[in-house]
Amino acid sequence: MPAAETAPAPAGMVPVPAPVGRTPAAGTVREALALSALAEDSAVMPNAAFERWFAERQAREGFTVRRIPLEAMDGWHFAPDTGDLRHDSGHFFAVEGLRVRTGDGGPGACWEQPVISQREIGVLGFLVAEFDGVWHFLVQAKTEPGNVNTVHLAPTVQATRSNLMGVHQGRGPHHAEHFVAPSAGRVLVDSLQSERGSWFLRKRNRHMVVVADPRDVAGHEDFCWLTLGQIRRLLGRDNLVSMEASSVLACLSYEVGEAAARDGYGAALLRSLAPAAPTVHSTAALVSAVNEIKARTRVEQQSIPLAEVGGGWRRADGALGRADGRYFGITGAEVWAASREVGHWAQPLLVPAPGGVCALLTRVVDGVLHVLLHARSEAGLLDVVELCPTVQCTPSNHLHRPERQRPRFLREVLGAPPSRVRYDVMVSEEGARFDRAENRYLVVEAPDDLGDVPDDYVWVSLAQAGELLGRGYFLNMQARTLLAALHAVW
């Protein structure tokens, strides 16, 4: 690794009004982010213009999706020896079998399930550039076959590693070149984070935010520059900002003075962003608590042939699923996309049981907002346990169980009076892998009489959550989505 840390901004090719490609000084990054978060509109892409731009993308013809039997998917096959569902090229992803054994010994201590295997690290990356003294993020209007509402606001780049490296052969997604070998001084975020642990096996994504000189960023009709404040505003709308975008945004650390808050709750939230704010637990104690749950939770992940997956899973009517309709299914899709380089393809899509709920309970302690996170296992997580939202479940998966075995705090979340519900937005899963998978994301003030919580739940300030995010593999995808969402409510 060469020793030079800070590369000079490359010389611009095209003069633009307020072009600033400055490499940020370490101390100014948090201030620049705060400034961007406070900018709720921008001359670069005014909110009204954004609405028109986005509506045009949504109205655009050219994406047709049809469900087809898995066996009818062109380019895919069930491997004869294992029954795994694979692409003929060996690339992309595969559906394999997973056997999970937990050490608890009770019922549910061993199960089997299909799982998506994609061993390659993906990159989720935002480009940032300064216009008129304010940092803007390059968002992409992204169309995927399974998207609810067709188009989502996604990060600048969302690609597998090998896809990204296509730039060396003149291919690769738009703007990929900025993420291939960015100089260290331009990288604001670079951390590995887990994928959705219930559905992917040990998959991780590299979350990146890279500062660019706007003169080096080619314009494209499906990309636009927005401030953090503009994105914050959009986080309050159903099925608009993708979980991938939220996940990356959650990794940004900055503080905003509490004067910007709209009410007392917002002020407590903004105080919680400050690293010096008093907290219920020290960060070391949080790490210890997670280590303790990891040590206690023995989860053995064993890859098995898809054909061997039992326990209610079966292939029927051209799809993979369960007779009881629980958890999820895998279906085939045929896609026609006018705007893509490859205009017609088939692929499997994962269809989760509908009605998922992800929620954070919050509480203000010493004037500082804390969120209640749950240290729990997910079948496919790399290190077994991460901090998850207070509630993360599909209630219908649990209806057959007695009340006391249903997910903890679900009643407190769904039964909260409207005045305590601070965020209630439908968020949908990534449509390149999931078919119309909507979940309800909530932030709810905990009831005053909540009392002590079990030892696998911890109260965490937002600055602490940021610190843990910096370490990687500490907060799961759904928790990251909710942490980003909190910025919509101050």
Added chain:
Amino acid sequence: MPAAETAPAPAGMVPVPAPVGRTPAAGTVREALALSALAEDSAVMPNAAFERWFAERQAREGFTVRRIPLEAMDGWHFAPDTGDLRHDSGHFFAVEGLRVRTGDGGPGACWEQPVISQREIGVLGFLVAEFDGVWHFLVQAKTEPGNVNTVHLAPTVQATRSNLMGVHQGRGPHHAEHFVAPSAGRVLVDSLQSERGSWFLRKRNRHMVVVADPRDVAGHEDFCWLTLGQIRRLLGRDNLVSMEASSVLACLSYEVGEAAARDGYGAALLRSLAPAAPTVHSTAALVSAVNEIKARTRVEQQSIPLAEVGGGWRRADGALGRADGRYFGITGAEVWAASREVGHWAQPLLVPAPGGVCALLTRVVDGVLHVLLHARSEAGLLDVVELCPTVQCTPSNHLHRPERQRPRFLREVLGAPPSRVRYDVMVSEEGARFDRAENRYLVVEAPDDLGDVPDDYVWVSLAQAGELLGRGYFLNMQARTLLAALHAVW
């Protein structure tokens, strides 16, 4: 998790001369550690008394080990369906098969090997207590069947989780009760770190240092209290301090003023412990570099039946190994131990190819010592890549290769003039799993004309190494051993 962070020191049962069980204030921990590191002798266990005590333990009769065929091991069997070598109880550990596929595509891109599977988290823990105003660490004189020199200095506790939890039933190793649920204010170190990645599959150990009230720690003839300074002195001796002990000690962060250094090299080393010392790379850039290598290095770990492991591996003459003698073998051992609760047992031991070399090249930049770490994969690592020593290899494994394919920097290490060799000690692997496995550990000043290093090598200050250690899974076992060893040379 209950909110109380700081438990009062429990009331003592027996009055002792200088009993101090104070919970350390956060700011004073580093100072207390520095004070302990500077104390090269102690009235609690004077160095001369330690030598006698340790020699007695080494001279003690009662540990006999005999190699036996794997098939003859009482209590172990080869599972009929997989050929995996397992204990009849299903506990302890197993020898399974591992298929590794790397994305590079070249030769060596796919191989199979036996691997030790032990899914449970182990605890490696030191108790610390204050005597006469100085922190002392409770070390254990530990006898294991495969130990070189029979007895090693080990952490206070070295146990699997379920072993540790035996305290609830009145069993469990000595002092285990201090590590089961320590109050947060008493925990100095609590981080998950990788096991030896070439031989274990995704195994991790919880590294802990816990402050105790000395009045609560029962005396035992195989345990004694030493200062960090006394342990530092012992790190310079062959096959004495165990890698497990070093690995935990490496996780302690503290600074010592450079006045304590014996020469200019020592002063540069002590300056490197300060978080504010200038560094070649920012820590964020180091993390980015590791992420980049992780993204580039596709390693797929597939568990396979031991019976299917090919590529030169075979069972012959009652052992598992290779005809070319490379890498390692697995042999059976029968053990008689007079001092153990269970006095007679059989177990497999791993026998690495002899002559391993682990070395750090160091360089002083701006007056601050930096060590050259190598971001590389090991077959069984949880997240595929960690920072390893500059050189980590068994030269005999590579003799069949042309010079340019041999491990990088091996020549610089082995050919260094004696004046540049700062540490040269034989360190042996843990004798509960490994049979008489000695490796040579070196710290060598890099030649002045070393020049730029490839981009999978990074120069890291000691404070940065400490910061990365705090995150877990960033530095491998051998690198941690060398980082601890550096404290023997200032």
